[in-house]
Amino acid sequence: MRKIRVVIAKPGLDGHDRGAKVIARALRDAGMEVIYTGLRQTPEQIVAAALQEDADVIGLSILSGAHTQICPRVMELVREQGLDDVLVVVGGIIPDVDVPRLEAIGIKGIFTPGSTLSEIVEFIERHVRERAEA
Amino acid sequence: MRGFQAGTYNRAMPSMKEAPAATPRPVSRTTSSGRPVEPLYTPSSIANLDYGRDLNDPGGFPYTRGIHPTGYRGKLWTMRQFAGFGTPEDTNARYQELLRNGGTGLSVAFDLPTLMGRDPDHALSLGEVGKCGVSVASLADMETLFEGISLADITTSMTINSPASMIFAMYLVVAERQGADWRKISGTIQNDILKEFIAQKEYIYPPRPSMRLITDVFAFCAREVPRWNTISVSGYHIREAGATAVQELAFTLRDGIEYVQYGVDAGLAVDEFVPRISFFFNAHSDFFEEIAKYRAARRIWAHVMKERFHAADERSLKLRFHAQTAGASLTAQQPYNNVVRTALQALGAVLGGTQSLHTNSLDEALALPTSEAVTIALRTQQVIAHESGVANVADPLGGSYFVEALTDDVERQALGLFRAIDDMGGMVPAIERGFPQKEIAESAYRLQQAIDRRDQIIVGVNDFVAEAEEPVPTLYIDEAASERQLAKLERLRRERDNDRVARALDRLRQVAAGSGNTMEPILEAVRAYATVGEMCDALRDVWGEYEEVAFV
Numbered sequence: 001m002r003k004i005r006v007v008i009a010k011p012g013l014d015g016h017d018r019g020a021k022v023i024a025r026a027l028r029d030a031g032m033e034v035i036y037t038g039l040r041q042t043p044e045q046i047v048a049a050a051l052q053e054d055a056d057v058i059g060l061s062i063l064s065g066a067h068t069q070i071c072p073r074v075m076e077l078v079r080e081q082g083l084d085d086v087l088v089v090v091g092g093i094i095p096d097v098d099v100p101r102l103e104a105i106g107i108k109g110i111f112t113p114g115s116t117l118s119e120i121v122e123f124i125e126r127h128v129r130e131r132a133e134a
Numbered sequence: 135m136r137g138f139q140a141g142t143y144n145r146a147m148p149s150m151k152e153a154p155a156a157t158p159r160p161v162s163r164t165t166s167s168g169r170p171v172e173p174l175y176t177p178s179s180i181a182n183l184d185y186g187r188d189l190n191d192p193g194g195f196p197y198t199r200g201i202h203p204t205g206y207r208g209k210l211w212t213m214r215q216f217a218g219f220g221t222p223e224d225t226n227a228r229y230q231e232l233l234r235n236g237g238t239g240l241s242v243a244f245d246l247p248t249l250m251g252r253d254p255d256h257a258l259s260l261g262e263v264g265k266c267g268v269s270v271a272s273l274a275d276m277e278t279l280f281e282g283i284s285l286a287d288i289t290t291s292m293t294i295n296s297p298a299s300m301i302f303a304m305y306l307v308v309a310e311r312q313g314a315d316w317r318k319i320s321g322t323i324q325n326d327i328l329k330e331f332i333a334q335k336e337y338i339y340p341p342r343p344s345m346r347l348i349t350d351v352f353a354f355c356a357r358e359v360p361r362w363n364t365i366s367v368s369g370y371h372i373r374e375a376g377a378t379a380v381q382e383l384a385f386t387l388r389d390g391i392e393y394v395q396y397g398v399d400a401g402l403a404v405d406e407f408v409p410r411i412s413f414f415f416n417a418h419s420d421f422f423e424e425i426a427k428y429r430a431a432r433r434i435w436a437h438v439m440k441e442r443f444h445a446a447d448e449r450s451l452k453l454r455f456h457a458q459t460a461g462a463s464l465t466a467q468q469p470y471n472n473v474v475r476t477a478l479q480a481l482g483a484v485l486g487g488t489q490s491l492h493t494n495s496l497d498e499a500l501a502l503p504t505s506e507a508v509t510i511a512l513r514t515q516q517v518i519a520h521e522s523g524v525a526n527v528a529d530p531l532g533g534s535y536f537v538e539a540l541t542d543d544v545e546r547q548a549l550g551l552f553r554a555i556d557d558m559g560g561m562v563p564a565i566e567r568g569f570p571q572k573e574i575a576e577s578a579y580r581l582q583q584a585i586d587r588r589d590q591i592i593v594g595v596n597d598f599v600a601e602a603e604e605p606v607p608t609l610y611i612d613e614a615a616s617e618r619q620l621a622k623l624e625r626l627r628r629e630r631d632n633d634r635v636a637r638a639l640d641r642l643r644q645v646a647a648g649s650g651n652t653m654e655p656i657l658e659a660v661r662a663y664a665t666v667g668e669m670c671d672a673l674r675d676v677w678g679e680y681e682e683v684a685f686v
């Protein structure tokens with residue numbers, strides 16, 4: 001079975017990459033293939049990377065509040081590119097009121113401060129497996 | 135899958151999962167830096183300590199016990215709360231409130247577009263305008279930000295790095311128009327680009343031209359704004375990125391050495407600019423290790439300035455610092471616990487002799503703080519200052535077997551990292567090969583694994599978890615601020631003298647390509663109402679942009 005392929009991306013202007021890097025390492029240590037895009041990627045660059053890398057998962061790290069604008073744009077591009085089977089998850093500081101809005105546009109996992117590495121790994125493994133079986 | 139569940143949680147009758155008293159808990163027997171902690175410290179732990187040489191009275195070299203002979207008796211620390219959000223109008227109102235509540239200094243948080251030298255109408259500013267701080271695009275916004283606040287009477291700290299010269303120039307022009315004397319005003323610009331490359335990543339230009347902007351500010355202020363703190367060499371962000379206390383201390387002070395060396399290499403005399411260098415540390419949770427860190431910082435800096443740079447002015451030897459409690463230590467779960475964390479961290483900073491202090495608000499793992507949460511944070515400092523009695527005695531922990539042994543150990547560890555960086559040719563080359571970045575990422579990962587394994591207990595997160603929690607009120611910043619800033623910017627571009635702007639930007643490009651001081655053409659561009667983005671673009675044209683090599 002091929003390894004789960006994950007693109008971890010830092011969209012927006014924010015440079016706080018502690019979370020993105022910790023998650024990237026945890027996913028890699030859990031046996032996944034991780035592509036870290038680096039900082040300040042536009043939604044276009046992120047979705048292009050997912051397409052090019054044949055990713056199963058896109059993980060967005062956003063702490064600045066820009067998720068309200070960036071996530072809808074990423075999901076729009078994901079659909080345009082026919083990547084509907086790619087699992088999109090977000091980690092960062094996401095106010096409660098925004099959670100239903102992000103879920104409504106198709107973001108499946110929203111991980112806020114206090115989430116554990118193992119719960120994120122398990123979530124991704126479970127969802128990628130379910131999608132493969134569907 | 136959410137980190138915490140919003141729901142009904144009766145605060146009067148909390149349903150906590152209590153740990154059974156008989157179960158032995160995994161307790162951390164090391165400091166945050168992984169150094170072993172003995173069960174007991176005795177006179178033999180500090181047998182090599184020489185009072186006159188290693189400690190001395192407060193106010194005496196090497197200032198381990200503080201830079202003032204009387205501690206806080208003469209003057210309490212400055213209670214400086216970092217704040218900024220939305221439009222300059224929104225933030226101006228918050229400042230007026232902080233000053234009314236007894237705050238004694240201002241500290242400006244800028245939004246990401248401003249920090250990254252982008253105007254609100256740039257494509258990369260999408261969703262970011264006014265979100266993490268206040269949006270300041272031009273002198274017009276700076277005038278609004280300080281409307282009704284006399285810059286001659288307060289000190290202002292501005293957290294700005296890559297575009298520090300531009301924002302500082304705006305502040306100077308506002309002060310000038312208020313009739314304030316540049317020779318008398320005081321405040322701080324962070325202006326610390328090295329820790330941006332290391333940790334926070336808000337860089338624009340490559341390291342070497344970035345360093346020139348900083349030495350230009352050193353030279354300009356020595357001549358024109360002598361009471362201004364030209365740089366705040368910051369460990370705060372290094373720690374937030376995951377560094378240990380020892381790494382924070384070592385990388386920060388080594389950054390400080392790099393700035394002094396660049397200043398000297400630019401032809402400045404040490405005692406002409408070093409007295410205006412200040413530091414900024416993270417006030418974290420490992421109480422005694424933090425206190426040891428501040429004390430070791432003063433001792434190391436005094437020795438380095440005296441022995442490595444032959445500073446003669448006592449002010450060059452005295453390390454002054456601001457402290458902020460640790461944002462990354464705050465939890466989204468049971469957020470009221472954050473008041474307690476912050477109080478302990480703040481107490482540590484005070485016992486360590488900080489010159490000024492910001493206390494974080496209880497809701498900062500969730501959002502920018504509400505006005506109510508900010509007030510509690512400020513009150514926390516006021517309780518420490520006026521009720522606890524700790525401000526009555528200078529360095530009350532001096533002589534503690536444990537604190538002195540730990541101060542020595544922290545110092546020794548930090549000096550070891552200094553040597554590693556010196557061997558690479560200094561901090562700029564060390565950054566270029568990713569050394570501090572990798573060290574910090576490693577520590578961050580190790581800590582997260584320890585939390586996951588519950589080797590490191592975080593109350594309310596991996597132990598003592600509440601089954602259901604009532605959400606706390608949070609500040610929500612919508613897109614209205616962005617729309618207002620975009621409208622104002624459009625009007626500014628229409629109404630200003632655009633020929634004058636173009637001439638000023640050309641002049642800035644010329645000076646940047648040559649070797650003159652960049653502050654003078656930046657001041658002229660600011661007076662012409664050139665925007666932050668336009669001025670930063672002019673320098674991008676000449677110097678290019680830095681791109682780090684991404685690694686995991």
